[in-house]
Amino acid sequence: MAQFKIYGRDAVLRPLRPRLSDTVHAAAVDVMGLPATKRFHRFFPMSAEDFPTPEGRSEKYTVIEVLMFTGRSVATKKAFYQRLYRDFAEHLSIEAIDLEITIVETPRHDWGIRGQAGDELALTYRVEH
Numbered sequence: 001m002a003q004f005k006i007y008g009r010d011a012v013l014r015p016l017r018p019r020l021s022d023t024v025h026a027a028a029v030d031v032m033g034l035p036a037t038k039r040f041h042r043f044f045p046m047s048a049e050d051f052p053t054p055e056g057r058s059e060k061y062t063v064i065e066v067l068m069f070t071g072r073s074v075a076t077k078k079a080f081y082q083r084l085y086r087d088f089a090e091h092l093s094i095e096a097i098d099l100e101i102t103i104v105e106t107p108r109h110d111w112g113i114r115g116q117a118g119d120e121l122a123l124t125y126r127v128e129h
Contacts, residue, residue, distance in 0.1 A: 001038070001040075001068060001069050001113065002028060002032065002040065002068035002069075003040040003066070003067045003068070004024055004040060004041045004042065004064060004065070005042050005044060005064070005065040005066075005067075006020065006024070006041060006042070006044065007044040007046065007051060007063040007064075008045060008051065008060075008061065009045070009046060009047075009048060009051055009053075009059050009061070010045040010046055010047060011059070012060050012062075013044075013045040013062070014045050016092055017043055019091060019092060020043075020062075020092060021039065021041050023084070023087045023091050023092060024041060026087070027080055027083040027084050028080070030083070031076065031080045031083050032068075032072060032076060032080055056097065057097060057098050058097075058098055060093070060094045060098045061100075062088075062098060062099050062100070063101075063102070064084070064099070064100070064101045064102070065102050066104065067104050067106070068104075068105055069105065069106065069107070070105040070106065070107055071105075072105075080101075080103075081101050084099065084101060085099060
């Protein structure tokens with residue numbers, strides 16, 4: 001289980017939303033082992049006033065927050081970052097300097113999903129990588 005929150009400037013994020021979702025999803029499936037049928041993406045397009053650009057970044061500055069179960073190795077998470085940096089540059093013309101990624105991990109028992117605690121679910125995929 002993973003949920004992705006994607007923040008950016010409205011004028012940049014809205015036109016890229018479908019391709020951005022595809023790019024994030026491909027990396028999550030290929031690197032983190034998420035099922036192809038699981039796409040939990042939320043987009044937060046904002047005005048320049050509500051999403052200021054840090055010094056040295058462009059109007060394409062994008063923030064991705066990933067909330068997921070604990071269990072993936074540091075190597076897997078680093079491979080995920082590198083895949084996103086590469087694919088954002090290649091497919092979306094968003095360079096690494098303009099992409100910030102944060103992963104927040106929580107134990108499965110801290111999730112409520114489909115009417116039960118996450119640690120009681122029978123998953124169809126492996127979390128530990």
